[in-house]
Every structure is written in structure tokens, then in C-alpha cells.
Amino acid sequence: MxxxxxxxxxxxxxxxxxxxxYLTFVLGREEFAIRVIKVREIMKIQDITAVxxxxxxxxxxxxxxxxxxxxxxxxxxxxLAELEYTPRTCIIVVQMQGEGVTVQTGLxxxxxxxxxxxxxNEIENTPDFGEGAGAAYLLGMAKVKGKVKIxxxxxxxxxxxxxxxxxxxxxx
Amino acid sequence: MFEAGNLLxxxxxxxxxxxxxxxxxxxLWSTLLGNVREQAEAGGEAEVARLAAQAIDKLPSAAxxxxxxxxxxxxxxLALQKAAAGESxxxxxxxxxxxxxxxxxxxxxxxxxxxxxxxxxEHLHQVEIQMMTLxxxxxxxxxxxxxxxxxxxxxxxxxxLDFADIREVAHETETLLDLxxxxxxxxxxxxxxxxxxxxxxxxxxxxxLEAQLAGGDPGPAPETALLLERLKQGATPGESAVxxxxxxxxxxxxxVNTAPAASAxxxxxxxxxxxALVDMAGEMVIAQAMVRHHPELAALQSPALLRSLAQxxxxxxxxQKTAMSMRMVPVAGLFQKMNRLVRxxxxxxxxxxxxxxxxxxxxxxxxxxxxxxxxLMHMVRNAMxxxxxPPEERRAAGKDPQGRVRLKASHQAGHIVIEIADDGRGLxxxxxxxxxxxxxxxxxxxxxxxxxxxxxxxxxxFSTAAQVTDVSGRGVGMDVVKRxxxxxxxxxxxxxxxxxxTSFFLRLPLTLAMIDxxxxxxxxxxxxxxxxxxxxxxxxxxxxxxxxxxxxxxxMVRESLLPVVRLYRRLGVAPCSEEAAECxxxxxxxxxxxxxxxxDKLIGKQEVVIKSLGEQLRxxxxxxxxxxxxxxxxxxxxxxxxxxxxxxx
Numbered sequence: 001m002x003x004x005x006x007x008x009x010x011x012x013x014x015x016x017x018x019x020x021x022y023l024t025f026v027l028g029r030e031e032f033a034i035r036v037i038k039v040r041e042i043m044k045i046q047d048i049t050a051v052x053x054x055x056x057x058x059x060x061x062x063x064x065x066x067x068x069x070x071x072x073x074x075x076x077x078x079x080l081a082e083l084e085y086t087p088r089t090c091i092i093v094v095q096m097q098g099e100g101v102t103v104q105t106g107l108x109x110x111x112x113x114x115x116x117x118x119x120x121n122e123i124e125n126t127p128d129f130g131e132g133a134g135a136a137y138l139l140g141m142a143k144v145k146g147k148v149k150i151x152x153x154x155x156x157x158x159x160x161x162x163x164x165x166x167x168x169x170x171x172x
Numbered sequence: 173m174f175e176a177g178n179l180l181x182x183x184x185x186x187x188x189x190x191x192x193x194x195x196x197x198x199x200l201w202s203t204l205l206g207n208v209r210e211q212a213e214a215g216g217e218a219e220v221a222r223l224a225a226q227a228i229d230k231l232p233s234a235a236x237x238x239x240x241x242x243x244x245x246x247x248x249x250l251a252l253q254k255a256a257a258g259e260s261x262x263x264x265x266x267x268x269x270x271x272x273x274x275x276x277x278x279x280x281x282x283x284x285x286x287x288x289x290x291x292x293x294e295h296l297h298q299v300e301i302q303m304m305t306l307x308x309x310x311x312x313x314x315x316x317x318x319x320x321x322x323x324x325x326x327x328x329x330x331x332x333l334d335f336a337d338i339r340e341v342a343h344e345t346e347t348l349l350d351l352x353x354x355x356x357x358x359x360x361x362x363x364x365x366x367x368x369x370x371x372x373x374x375x376x377x378x379x380x381l382e383a384q385l386a387g388g389d390p391g392p393a394p395e396t397a398l399l400l401e402r403l404k405q406g407a408t409p410g411e412s413a414v415x416x417x418x419x420x421x422x423x424x425x426x427x428v429n430t431a432p433a434a435s436a437x438x439x440x441x442x443x444x445x446x447x448a449l450v451d452m453a454g455e456m457v458i459a460q461a462m463v464r465h466h467p468e469l470a471a472l473q474s475p476a477l478l479r480s481l482a483q484x485x486x487x488x489x490x491x492q493k494t495a496m497s498m499r500m501v502p503v504a505g506l507f508q509k510m511n512r513l514v515r516x517x518x519x520x521x522x523x524x525x526x527x528x529x530x531x532x533x534x535x536x537x538x539x540x541x542x543x544x545x546x547x548l549m550h551m552v553r554n555a556m557x558x559x560x561x562p563p564e565e566r567r568a569a570g571k572d573p574q575g576r577v578r579l580k581a582s583h584q585a586g587h588i589v590i591e592i593a594d595d596g597r598g599l600x601x602x603x604x605x606x607x608x609x610x611x612x613x614x615x616x617x618x619x620x621x622x623x624x625x626x627x628x629x630x631x632x633x634f635s636t637a638a639q640v641t642d643v644s645g646r647g648v649g650m651d652v653v654k655r656x657x658x659x660x661x662x663x664x665x666x667x668x669x670x671x672x673x674t675s676f677f678l679r680l681p682l683t684l685a686m687i688d689x690x691x692x693x694x695x696x697x698x699x700x701x702x703x704x705x706x707x708x709x710x711x712x713x714x715x716x717x718x719x720x721x722x723x724x725x726x727x728m729v730r731e732s733l734l735p736v737v738r739l740y741r742r743l744g745v746a747p748c749s750e751e752a753a754e755c756x757x758x759x760x761x762x763x764x765x766x767x768x769x770x771x772d773k774l775i776g777k778q779e780v781v782i783k784s785l786g787e788q789l790r791x792x793x794x795x796x797x798x799x800x801x802x803x804x805x806x807x808x809x810x811x812x813x814x815x816x817x818x819x820x821x
Contacts, residue, residue: 066451
């Protein structure tokens, strides 16, 4: 099954739709995963030019081979404590389909781990934390070798303003 | 009496043109039809008056959208035209046929249609240029042949693609031109009008086809039957001989230097590819600089290596320049449009005018040229309507009855200056001042320079025009023009001598893609200020700064008190120093406000390519975009007007 067809299938309840290749990365003590097809490239942390009058999680802009793209600190986006950048800090450049144009955004994460192939039977639905159904940006949870990875719908993450709930997951 | 009849006929013809062009402004129709009726009544043309009144009665239903203007009016206006031309009105007006806007069957091959649109547009562009020439010199066989060939080709292609309306109009125009070619019909202004109306009609169709190709709504079809009827009338030799007006109202000079540009071979390229090329060229220059200044290479101290690196620098610079220049187009096309406008307006207002164009080969960024069309059109319209006097008045003032509108493009210090000048009555200082007093802009007894006074015409809602005509003085004013020019990061200046004429000078950047920037440092950050809004940079002394009401700081610069904006406060960064004496003041002007920006240091002057910050950050207040500096890092280009207003809001 090609990746393109996976993308077109409903992401709702079927475990099959969520199966596929994921890039995993670390924020704090948790591991997250986003679809590899969304990832354009990964780069070491570099100087970011701050932009005034923007939400705190927007760290600023960088030069990606002649194009200026915004950079979002995923820690701050999820309401986690700010952490000083280290040599392991990475920027994952993801691309999304905007209105007629491809929009690229950089995501600052603590550390990039690996690319994983997730089978349908490894993926479970997000548990209910008493706030109704799991937030829209959470695709589900995957258990690999006894460790839990949180699957993110990165489009939803970047399109929504307030992102509570992740800390609840992490505190658990 | 003859004069009056001629004017009436012109007005009716104008109605017909508007109908063909799809004018739908009900108020305008009502005014125009009212004029015709009054004039017809005064001139004893009872039949014309009756028909005009009949058309006015139908206006409400057109306004309510019951039926389109074409359906309602085409029969009436045709009858009006005939009545005005002295013929008896037909007992039954020819049925215009139901004008619907059926989507044209586009056939199998959209690419062929796209080619047809492109080719036809080029022909129509030539037709406009040549018709201008023909109006001046009706005997120019080459011009007639070019126009004839244009319509002939369009007819052939339209026939092949089965676009009946286009084919018929092209065919009738061709017939008319054939008669002219065989000297059976003289080319008069009326014939020129007809051919141009046909060209406009075809343009509307091409736009509709294009919209349909793109999957959009083509909009209403223009009225065909009326135009065909007019073309057929025009092709009747007797008719046109009578219609030859006593004096050609307008002569227009062909735009200088268009021919060589047209003959150069060219390639059409998608603009996104061009943008990518410009991006990459910019990156190459940066990468090249990084290699060239790399300390390890410098340590080698090899002359051969240095020579090669210098060569590389030169070539990359050249590549970037060439990439940038690919977006540039000559202003000739724009001037051509104005030429046509001057001609049409001359016919409409009964003024005699000649348009002169200089420097049409001057090149400007495509985007600037496109954005410039509207303000330029507005200013030319003003020059024709308010600037130039009617022929009698000019004669009385001892001037050539034929007025001049001059368009001139030239390079000046990295900018392009476009001058729009007329030799009309000029701006009347007293009139503007009186109006400014009435609207409370000026206090009595205030002394103002001519420059200040003239600038009042850029205030919203400021018009000294005694009467609103359908040409100008309606809706958009000079304030809109000024705003559009400022949006293009340009400036507008006025010079005027009473009785001698008025000149407007538009000073514009060559491109919107690049900007001359002043790079300043605030704390750890660097920002780019557009140099066109910077007046000077100075090192303040502590006693130059005053504090008003304990908060707002002011600086005394050359005997004027200017507000001080501490840039680090607006942008929320930590400065190197808060002590005014250790900082620099950048005297800037944005909007109409002059103020001082306090920055830590001056880094340099640099030409930078403006990059969008992307969808999410596009509307960040105070930031106009991003620039990639020599070290590959991004720096923000500031929007000084917004920066200033961030504090006052």
C-alpha cells in the first residue's frame, strides 16, 4: 500500500489508516511521532530571528535555502516548561498543504530519535482523560518495545491555538 | 444647430459604447440618458427625447436585476442612434434576440483555446496601436493592413474553434477595414471608434473564455447584435462620409520606441519559477561570500585561489542581477493604455488633446507596472477633465487649442520617476485654500507654501471640481492615488503654475522585490529600515531629548520637535543601552509623520531582497517582511508607519 493512499483514508477509528512510517522525537520525557510524509528535512538548531508581536511559542524565522520560514517551539506550543537549547536540539521542517501553496514550518524539539514503521496492531486509541474524546490533534498511542509513543496530527497541532491535554498525557 | 446635433449624436454613440462594454452603473445611466433627453428636447429632436425617456423608465427594472441592461436597452439605443443620426425610427425595433450568457462549448482542447486567447490578445494590442496611428494618418496602408490581418486571423481561428459571436464581429470589422483598405470608406474618428469598440468587445470575450477555462463563471456576454449593426452601418460608404466630424478631436502620438521591443524574441515563464530562480541566486551569493571569507581559505594566501574566488564573486553577482532583471518590463504597454484613454476622453469631453510619451522603454518590475495602471489612469483622467481647458477657453488664453498631456519615464538615482503633465489651467491656490478653510483643514491667517496648499488635494473627500462629471470627480479621489503610490513605496509630488499646467511626479522603486535598506542593531538583533523613509541618522546629546508629561519623549532636531520611539520597547528586545546619549537617532518619515527611532547602532546600508514571512506571520504588525543578510541569517524589515502607530494606539 502506498503512502499516498494511506493519506487519503479516513483517520478516524480504523487502526489501518494510522499504520505507516513515523518520525519519532523527544519532548521532555515523552516520545512523540509524526508521519514521515509530512517531514521535509531535519536540521540542527540554528540562530532564530525573533519576530515581535507573536505568541511565545513562535520562536521566530529562519532562512531555509533562500526561503524565510517560521519556527515553532513545540515545547511551548504544548505548554511545557521552556528548556535551553542544546546541541541535540533539532528543527524538524514539516510541510502542509495550505490554500493552494505548500506551507513549511520548523518545529523545535529536544531530540530526534528514529523512523519507525508502525503496524495497525501496535496503535491504540487515545485514552479518555475525562475531557471527552481525545483532542483532535492526537491520532493515537503506539506501544513499541514497552515504550509509548504519542502520535500527532501535525496539521491539527499547528492550526490550533491552545493545546492543553498533552501535559495531562505526559504527567500520567 | 449642426454643432448641437453632432454633440447629441456623440452622446448617443457613447451610450452605445457603454452598453457594448457592459456598463451597469444605474446612476450613471440615468444621468447620461437624462442628458440626452434634455439636449434632444432643447434641440427639438422629439423622437430622440421620447426614446430616451422610454429608456429611463426601464431603469428601475434594470436596477432590480429583472433583466440585463443589454436585453432592456439594446433596441432602444439602436433606435436612439438612428433617430439621432436623422433617420426615422424603425416601426419595430430589430429584435435583439435573447441575450443569455450560455457557457460556450469549449471543445476538446483547452490548450488550443489558451493559445487562441494569447494570440488574439497580441493581435488586439497591435490593433490598438495601429488605430492610433491611423487616426493621425488615415492613409497609412501598412497600419490598415496590420489591423486587417489581426481581425482576419482572429476570425479564422474563431471560426475553427466555433466561437460564433467572435467570428461575426471579427468578420464585420474585417469587411469595414477592407472598404477602408480599398479607399471606399475614409478612416474617420468614428470608424476608429467602431474598430476599437470591436476590439474591446473581443477583449471582453477573451476574458470570458479565460474565466471559463479556469473553471470560473464567465460573466454576462456582451451585446453582439448592436455592435454588428453599428459595424454594418459604418461600412456603408455614404453614412461614414456624412459622419466625418468637422475637426478630429484628438490626435495621439504613437508611443515612442515600442517597435524594437515587440520584435525581440521572448519566452513566457511561470512567475513562480522566476521567484525560485531569484531565491536561489540570492542564496548562491551568500554561499559564495561564506566560502570567500572563510578563514581557512584566507590562511592559504594563494593568489591564484583569490583570483578564482573574485571571479566566482563577480559571476554570482551577475547571475543575481540577471535573475532580478527578468522581472522587469518596459512601461510602453502602460503608456499605450494611457494613449488610448486620452483619445477616448478627448472624444467624450470634446477637448482636443495630444498625448506625448517619453522614455517608454524604461523598465520597471512587472508588479509595479500592474499596480501603477489604476493611479496613472486616474491622474490622466484628472488631467483631461480638470486640467485641460476646452478649446475656446484655450484660444482665449492665447494657447494652442490642442492641449498636451505628457507622460515621461526616467531613471533618477536608483528610482524611476514618472511625470504626468498637462498644459492646462493649473491648480488654483486660492480655490484649494478656500476649500481647505471650509472643511476646517486650515485656520484663517495661517501662512502656507504652495507645496503645502497643493498637498491638500490628497486629503480624502477633497475635490474642488465645480461639477461632478462622468469622467472624474466621482468616487475615487487623489487620496486613493496617494495611498496606492505609497503602497508601492513611492512618493508623489506636485508642481503647478496657474495658467501653465500641472505636473505630477511619481517617484517609485524599480522593483517591489528589493529594497534599499539601512541595517541597524538593537541589542542582539538586526533590523532593516527602508532607506526611502529615513531622513538622517544622528548621535543625540542628552540635552536634545525632552520628556513631555513624564512619558512621551521628544527630540529637538533642527529646530523641530519630533517624537522619539525607542525601538527596543516596540519590539520587546533588550537594548545595549537605555541611555539616549549612547544610542543613535534615526529621523524617519512614515505616513505623514516625522519621528525619531532610537537604535543602538548603525550596521550599514544594503540592498536586500524582500521575503515574505509566510502565511502565519504575514500580518505581524510593524514587520514588512524578512531579508536574508550576508551571513545567511534572517533580519526583519520594519514597517515604520506601523511601528510608529503601535505606540499611539
